[in-house]
Amino acid sequence: MDLEREFERVVAADHRVEPRDWMPDGYRATLVRQIAQHAHSEIIGMQPEGNWISRAPSLRRKAILLAKVQDEAGHGLYLYAAAETLGADRAELTERLVEGRQKYSSIFNYPTPTYADVGVIGWLVDGAAICNQVPLCRTSYGPYARAMIRVCKEESFHQRQGYELLMTMMSGTRQQRAMVQDAVDRWWWPSLMMFGPPDAESSNTEQSMLWRIKRHTNDELRQRFVDMSVPQAEKLGVTLPDPDLVWNAERGHHDFGEIDWSEFWRVVKGDGPCNQQRVAHRRRAHEDGAWVRDAAAEYARKKERAA
Amino acid sequence: MTRSSWPLYEVFVRGKRGLNHVHVGSLHAPDDEMALRNARDLYTRRNEGVSIWVVKADHITASSPDEKDPFFAPSGDKVYRHPTFYSIPEDVPHL
Ligand SMILES: [Fe+2]
Numbered sequence: 001m002d003l004e005r006e007f008e009r010v011v012a013a014d015h016r017v018e019p020r021d022w023m024p025d026g027y028r029a030t031l032v033r034q035i036a037q038h039a040h041s042e043i044i045g046m047q048p049e050g051n052w053i054s055r056a057p058s059l060r061r062k063a064i065l066l067a068k069v070q071d072e073a074g075h076g077l078y079l080y081a082a083a084e085t086l087g088a089d090r091a092e093l094t095e096r097l098v099e100g101r102q103k104y105s106s107i108f109n110y111p112t113p114t115y116a117d118v119g120v121i122g123w124l125v126d127g128a129a130i131c132n133q134v135p136l137c138r139t140s141y142g143p144y145a146r147a148m149i150r151v152c153k154e155e156s157f158h159q160r161q162g163y164e165l166l167m168t169m170m171s172g173t174r175q176q177r178a179m180v181q182d183a184v185d186r187w188w189w190p191s192l193m194m195f196g197p198p199d200a201e202s203s204n205t206e207q208s209m210l211w212r213i214k215r216h217t218n219d220e221l222r223q224r225f226v227d228m229s230v231p232q233a234e235k236l237g238v239t240l241p242d243p244d245l246v247w248n249a250e251r252g253h254h255d256f257g258e259i260d261w262s263e264f265w266r267v268v269k270g271d272g273p274c275n276q277q278r279v280a281h282r283r284r285a286h287e288d289g290a291w292v293r294d295a296a297a298e299y300a301r302k303k304e305r306a307a
Numbered sequence: 308m309t310r311s312s313w314p315l316y317e318v319f320v321r322g323k324r325g326l327n328h329v330h331v332g333s334l335h336a337p338d339d340e341m342a343l344r345n346a347r348d349l350y351t352r353r354n355e356g357v358s359i360w361v362v363k364a365d366h367i368t369a370s371s372p373d374e375k376d377p378f379f380a381p382s383g384d385k386v387y388r389h390p391t392f393y394s395i396p397e398d399v400p401h402l
C-alpha cells in the first residue's frame with residue numbers, strides 16, 4: 001500500500017487523519033506548531049482578563065469572569081492533548097513557551113487597563129477567535145478538529161457575556177460609555193490582526209489549504225469578522241475607529257482601512273506592550289507550581305510502593 | 308526546570324444514562340484519583356457527563372491503522388452477516 005497516496009486520498013475525500021495514520025513529516029510539523037501556538041494562546045490569554053477577576057464589580061461578574069478564564073485554561077489543555085497525539089511532549093511545549101521559542105497570538109500582548117476591556121475582549125477578541133475556530137472544527141486532523149468542536153461550544157458564552165457586559169455599561173453613565181468606546185478604539189485594530197498577515201504575504205496558507213488544515217484564507221476570515229462586527233457595533237452604540245469603514249454594495253462586503261502591519265510584526269517579534277510581562281508571568285507560575293507537581297508525583301510513587 | 312513525570316491518561320465520559328462511555332481526550336495526572344478529578348474539571352464543566360473512566364494511556368492496546376487490511380480482513384468477506392444480504396419479496400410483512 002502506498003502510504004502517501006492513502007494519506008492524500010483520505011484528505012481529498014474530506015475524511016479525518018487519525019494519530020496512528022502515516023502522515024507526511026511536513027504535515028505533522030505544521031500541525032504541532034499550529035496546535036502548540038494555539039494552546040499557548042489560550043493559556044497566555046488567561047492573563048489579560050485574569051487581571052480583573054479580583055476587581056470585578058459584582059459577585060455575578062466575578063463568577064462569570066472566573067468561569068470564562070477557567071474555560072480558556074481548558075481550551076489550552078484540550079489543545080495540548082491534541083498536540084501530544086502527534087508525538088509532541090507537553091513539558092517540552094511549555095518550556096518552549098516560557099523560553100520564548102514558541103509564539104502565541106499577539107493579541108494577548110496588549111494591556112487591560114479598564115474593566116471595559118473585559119467586555120471588549122469577549123466581544124471582539126473571542127469573536128475573532130470564533131471566526132478562526134469554527135472552520136477548524138472541520139480541519140483534516142481528527143484530534144484537532146474534535147478539540148475545536150469542544151472549544152467552539154464554549155466560546156459562544158464568552159462572546160455573549162462580553163457583549164452583555166458592554167450593553168450594561170453603555171446604558172450607564174457618560175463616563176462608562178466613554179470607557180467602552182476607549183476600549184473599542186484600542187482593541188479594534190489588534191483584533192483584525194488576529195487573522196494573520198494578508199494572503200499575499202502568508203507563506204503557510206497555500207500548503208495548509210491543500211492539506212485541509214486551513215479552509216479559508218486570512219483575508220476571507222478577516223472580511224467575515226468585519227462584516228459581522230459592524231451591525232453589532234451599531235446596536236451597541238460605539239464607533240469602530242476606522243474612517244474608511246464603509247459598506248460596498250458591489251462587493252456585498254464592508255471596505256475597511258489599511259492595517260498597520262508594521263505594528264503587527266513589531267508585536268509578533270516581541271516588542272508589544274506586554275510581551276515580556278506575559279511570558280515572565282507564565283514562567284513564574286510554572287516554576288512556582290513545580291513543588292506541587294513533584295509532591296503529587298512523589299505521593300503517587302509512595303502509594304504505589306505501599307500497595 | 309524540573310520536568311513533570313505525570314503519566315498520560317485517556318478520558319471516557321458517559322454523557323447520560325443509556326449511552327456508552329465515549330473517548331473525549333486525555334490529560335496528565337500523578338495518579339488515578341487525581342486523573343478522575345482533573346477529568347471532571349476539564350471535560351465536564353457543563354454537566355457533559357454522569358460517569359467518567361480514566362485509563363493510563365500505556366495500558367491501552369490498540370490495533371494499528373497500518374495493519375488495517377489484514378486486521379479487519381476476517382469480516383470483509385462475510386457479507387452474509389448483514390441483513391441486506393438476503394433478498395425477501397417486498398410483500399412479506401415485518402421482515
Ligand atoms: Fe478559548
Ligand SMILES: [Fe+2]
Pocket residue numbers: 072126129155158
Ligand atoms: Fe474564549
